[in-house]
Structures are given as structure tokens and as C-alpha cells.
Amino acid sequence: MSANRILELVESAEETYRDMSLASVKAWKEKTGGLAIGFMPIYVPRELLHAQGVLPVGIMGGGDDLEIIRGDAYYQSYICHIPRSTIELGLGGQLDCLDGMLFPAICDVIRNLSGMWKFEFPEKLSRYLDVPQDFTPEMGGEFYKSELLALIADLEKRGARPYDKEALRASIRLFNELGGIVRDLYALRRASPWKVPTAELYCLQRAATIWPVEEAITILREYHELVLADETRTPMDQARVVLAGSFCEQPPLGLIKTLERSGCYIVDDDFIQVHRWITRSLDVEGDPLEALVNGFLFDAMASPTRYCGDKTKGTELVTRVETAGAEGVLFCAPSFCDPALLDQPMAVASIEKAGIPWTAFRYSENNGQFQVIREQAGTFADSIKLWSGV
Amino acid sequence: MTKEQHDSLLVAGIDVGSASVQVVVMRDNGPAGAEVLAHSSERLRRREPADVAQTTFNSCLEAAGLVATDLQYIATTGEGECVPFRTGHFYGMTAHARGGIFLAPDAKAILDVGALHARAVMMDEKAKVLGYRMTSQCASGSGQFLENISRYLGVTMDEVGPLSLEADNPEVCSAICAVLAETDVINMVSREISTANIIRGIHDSMAGRFAKLLRSLKVEGMALVTGGLSADVGLVAALEDACCSKKGNISVTTHELSAHAGAIGAAIWGAFRFRKLAGKGLQLGVGAS
Numbered sequence: 001m002s003a004n005r006i007l008e009l010v011e012s013a014e015e016t017y018r019d020m021s022l023a024s025v026k027a028w029k030e031k032t033g034g035l036a037i038g039f040m041p042i043y044v045p046r047e048l049l050h051a052q053g054v055l056p057v058g059i060m061g062g063g064d065d066l067e068i069i070r071g072d073a074y075y076q077s078y079i080c081h082i083p084r085s086t087i088e089l090g091l092g093g094q095l096d097c098l099d100g101m102l103f104p105a106i107c108d109v110i111r112n113l114s115g116m117w118k119f120e121f122p123e124k125l126s127r128y129l130d131v132p133q134d135f136t137p138e139m140g141g142e143f144y145k146s147e148l149l150a151l152i153a154d155l156e157k158r159g160a161r162p163y164d165k166e167a168l169r170a171s172i173r174l175f176n177e178l179g180g181i182v183r184d185l186y187a188l189r190r191a192s193p194w195k196v197p198t199a200e201l202y203c204l205q206r207a208a209t210i211w212p213v214e215e216a217i218t219i220l221r222e223y224h225e226l227v228l229a230d231e232t233r234t235p236m237d238q239a240r241v242v243l244a245g246s247f248c249e250q251p252p253l254g255l256i257k258t259l260e261r262s263g264c265y266i267v268d269d270d271f272i273q274v275h276r277w278i279t280r281s282l283d284v285e286g287d288p289l290e291a292l293v294n295g296f297l298f299d300a301m302a303s304p305t306r307y308c309g310d311k312t313k314g315t316e317l318v319t320r321v322e323t324a325g326a327e328g329v330l331f332c333a334p335s336f337c338d339p340a341l342l343d344q345p346m347a348v349a350s351i352e353k354a355g356i357p358w359t360a361f362r363y364s365e366n367n368g369q370f371q372v373i374r375e376q377a378g379t380f381a382d383s384i385k386l387w388s389g390v
Numbered sequence: 391m392t393k394e395q396h397d398s399l400l401v402a403g404i405d406v407g408s409a410s411v412q413v414v415v416m417r418d419n420g421p422a423g424a425e426v427l428a429h430s431s432e433r434l435r436r437r438e439p440a441d442v443a444q445t446t447f448n449s450c451l452e453a454a455g456l457v458a459t460d461l462q463y464i465a466t467t468g469e470g471e472c473v474p475f476r477t478g479h480f481y482g483m484t485a486h487a488r489g490g491i492f493l494a495p496d497a498k499a500i501l502d503v504g505a506l507h508a509r510a511v512m513m514d515e516k517a518k519v520l521g522y523r524m525t526s527q528c529a530s531g532s533g534q535f536l537e538n539i540s541r542y543l544g545v546t547m548d549e550v551g552p553l554s555l556e557a558d559n560p561e562v563c564s565a566i567c568a569v570l571a572e573t574d575v576i577n578m579v580s581r582e583i584s585t586a587n588i589i590r591g592i593h594d595s596m597a598g599r600f601a602k603l604l605r606s607l608k609v610e611g612m613a614l615v616t617g618g619l620s621a622d623v624g625l626v627a628a629l630e631d632a633c634c635s636k637k638g639n640i641s642v643t644t645h646e647l648s649a650h651a652g653a654i655g656a657a658i659w660g661a662f663r664f665r666k667l668a669g670k671g672l673q674l675g676v677g678a679s
Contacts, residue, residue: 235674237463237478237663261471263479378481379519385663386484387518 002226009223010200013207014253018065020094024210025057029097035160037125038095039102040086040110041248042305043277044129045292047175048148050213051168052160057098058209058274061085064252064366074116075109080336081364082249083113090120099158100125102151106248106305107338125158127151133307135297145293168288174213176281181220182208183276186268188228190324193265194235195227198243199257205272206250239381242326243269244317244347245333245340247303251363258370259330263381267324277301304339313343314350321356327384330377331360357384397422399462399664403657404447404476405485405650406439406469409505409533409618413446414653415454415461418661424492428454429650440472463674465660467652477674478663480656483522487513489655490614493645498611500651501600501629501642503619505533508596510603510613517655523603533619539575539592543585547622550589554624557590571595589624597628601640610639620648
């Protein structure tokens, strides 16, 4: 019974995120009359949008369901896939129900995409969300606050509710709750990875960037309770790995399933970071805007898209491996992803120094063949199981 | 379990191939060695691999006089990720290398010839894979190709090997492309070449490719033929000739359980993992139904 319900939840999540017509967003808009704003991967302060009555909608490319016809004309062949599929979605009308798009500071390609969006969709809100790379309150903090105030003003101009501190506090509470449930699921997966297959967690997290936060909380909480109670999920002999590098362009679901089937338990990953970007609950007592700023400055995840001091790149990955009790690292980055691939040598140097086995491969969001990766991940898992510590 | 019980483990290996499923049940005594208690094999014949794996596993257990809960580890290999009751899965090369060392302790390499491809795997004495080479995507180096040819010639797969040994003037055929080879065979039939000489020609062409795989790995010493075609005496004879005919020091051998090498290797690795995990205080349940 619970296994069926878990399957239902996961299938519904997959259906939601694969639906490129965004039917659930259209239904929400029809019901509430509110604005819906798309956002690209990594992080945007969804609390702010929610507080102004706006539905934040995660747009993470077209995945393996979309044929690129016009998108390729906008980008050279040595550019990653997500901007092509995103612009394809825009030009194809699938994102028409969105009232705007936010482009977080990920890399030059996404900055470039935000510029194209302005040209192609001048009637929509299109904003590149610049974030500080200086983490002092007086400099980076002031800058980020000014960015957030500009975003508030932009949303108000588009018809969103005026900014209200109490509303923002309430929204922060909700997103704190969602973040807490996601962190709990990650903790459960670290402890008992057979209870929380990554493919399931991925679908739920991905859909939770589209569902209204209240609905996402209910669904993810139910899933958490069901898998905890499900005695049919028993452990297998698999290698525990951290999967690093998939923070922007997302891998096809088939790739995640392939990695799990090939003998790996993924016990930590970089998928859908928006739920976990701020690593703890934000303060709800003081100025809520300050809470968002401070969260970004002091409690954000380490990421190739954020500045780290000299000689600290890669050490965070070693800590993650140790915290997760992992036995190896799979560097699984999108082809041509500058932030991931430029950081990879530093990460490799750190984990090699710590004696952690690793292997690396690349993907594109529309990959459909995984045989080579399957062999690579499978033999890597074998090498960990049979030869590590021997 | 006590330490004494860890000294003797009951394990199963399930090798799900593209044409058949092989299962072994073994007693593994650690450094004192291992023994095969029972083995079973079943062709897939368009059935669900997971279903065939379950029935073959059940019959093998019955032959060994055991029930699933007697086992400490159920290991799969090949396409065995589809077996839901497995304890763990090992990759084909890893499993065949270990099975090869079990069946022929002096082997330096195995040549796994299956329905869809062939691969040469070089390993050390601990069965650690040192390198491998596979046939390319063309089917002309596969068991499926040989099965197609035997069907055209109206002989069963069991007759192929002995017939090949009767050849007196083998006819050369394409070793590059299965389509060209099949065309060659049609021409040979119309030219009234004997079935034995046609089959030996096919065997020679396949053996030539396999010998190249072994030589490119710089294998020195014994290579054990494993996989479904290891029982084809004609192919093994052709392979012996191909390995002797050129520079190099490769001898070819086979074993009556060669077809089960993957399952055997997986089972032995399963026992190894069981002890390794037990050493860390971990124990996995066996979920076989």
C-alpha cells in the first residue's frame, strides 16, 4: 500500500517537471490570479517572490524531451545545452504563461541568456540576479540588499503585491520548512540510501521547484514518512558515492537511474540546489530582508559559482565525502560547463590528497544512451567494493 | 554469525546474459578455496530476464538442496541489475576474471564470448582486471552471428562444434562484417562447399578476431575461454590454431563450467564482500523469494 503511494507521489512529481506546457502553473494562475516567474538553477530568493504573491517556477532546461530546432542558432557548438533548450522553450511558447524570468549569476552563458531574453521577450520581466562575491555585510551585503530591493520594485511594477515585512516573514517560515524537509531527506539518504533512491528524491525536488511551496511541503513530508515506514526497502551491497558537478544543467533522469543500477548509492549530490542553498533555517525574528541577505552571505553552500578563498576549493568536497560516509566521488558535470569543469582539477587534487577514489564523465541534458557511463560507474563501484583498503 | 561460520559461506551467482541465464550455488571456504554445489542454465527465449533468473535460481537452489535463506550473499553479473533479490552486483569483466582464475588458476586472461560480443580481459593472480579489449559493434564476433549461420545451414548449435572439427578445407569468409559474412555463406552454399568447411571458415574468421584481442593486450600464457561459446569445440580448436599461428605465447583452454565463469566469479566476489562487510560489522539481508 505505502509502496504504491510512494510510486504515485514520485510519478506525479516526474509528470509535473516533465510537463513543458506548465499546466500546473497555468492552473495556479487561473485560480489565484497571481504572477508566475521562472528561475534558472542554483538559487533565487523564492521567499521574496512568494511574499509578493508570485509563484516561483523552476526552469531547468528542456531535458531529454525537447527537440532543439531554433535554440542551436543562438549558441555555438562549444556551449552547454541548457541555454539552447531554455530559449527553445521560450521561442516555442511553452513559457508564455510565465510573467518573467530570473537568471541567477551562474556563468557568462547564463548572463548572455538573460540578455537574449530581454531582446526576445521585451514585454516580460527579465532580470539577471547579480549576487555578491564579497561576503562582508558592508560591501557584499549592501550590494545584495540593493539587488533584492530592485527585484521587489520590478515585481511591484508588474502587478505583484507590495513588499510587506510580515508577509516575507511568513514566506521565510514556509521555505525554512521546505528546506528542513529536504535536508531531512538528504540526511535519511546518507544514513539509509536504500530508503531514498536518488532518482525518487530528484523527481520530488525538481517538482518542488514548480509546485506552490505549501503543496511541496505536504508532498515531501508524506514521502518522508512513507519511506521511513517502508520495510520492503532493504539494503544492497552498493558503493557509496558523492556525485559532484551537476548543479546547473540537470542530467536526464535515466542517467541517475543508470548510476544507481550500476551499483552506486548516491549519498550526496549537487542537484536542485535551490532548496538547500541556504544551509540552515533563516532568522524570522529580525528584519526579514536582512535575514535573506545574511543567509546568502554566511550560510550559503560552497559552489563553483561562488567565490572561495585561495586554497579552499576542493576541501569542501572532502568534507562532504567524510560527512556522507562516502567511499568515492563521481564527477558528473555537463559538457562545456565552465564553473564545474574549471573547479574540477582543484577538487580532484583535494580528494586525491585525501586518498578518495574518483572517476569522471560528462553528460548533456538530452543524452539518451548511458551504456558507456554504466560500464564506467559499474566498474568504479566494483573497484571500490573489491580493491579499496586491500 | 560466528567466525567459524564466516569460514564457510553459501553464496549464489547469477549471470544474466543477452541470450541465457547461468546460475551457480557455491560453498566458499575463503583461503581454503571454493566449490560449486550446483549449476543451472536457461535460455531467455524472449521471456523477461528477471523471471528467468528467478526460476533458474530456484532450480539451482533445489539441486543444491538449499533454500534462499541458507545463502549469505546473492551476487549478480551481466544484466543482473534486473534481479530484485540480489545482494550485490558485479560487472561482467570483474566477475569473469574471478571465475576464470577459479576454473584455471594459471590463466592470465579470459576470452568471454557471448551472444552479442566478445571481450578479452587480462588479469593478475588476484583476478584484478589489468586491461581489456572488446569486439567492435559488428556482430560478426558474437554467438548470435554463429547461431544465425547455423540456422541458415540447418544445423543445431550442438552440432556446430563437432562438424567444424571434420573440416578438411575451410573456406575463408569476411571477418569484418556480419552482413558480408552471411553473404559469403550464401555464396558458399551455392558453390556446394561442405557444411563442415563453411562452419570451420566462420570459426576461423571469429578466432582470428579473438586472437587479435588477446595479442593487443600482450597476453603471455594461458587464456581461458568463457561465456556461452566456450562449449563450442570447433571454435576453441580454431582459436588454438589462430593463437599458435602468429608470434606470441598464448595457449587457449576451456573448462566444462566455462559458460558459468561469470556466475562463479560473481558468487566468489559475493563471499569476499560478505566477509569484508562483516569485518566492518555490517551484514546485508538476502532478499530472495
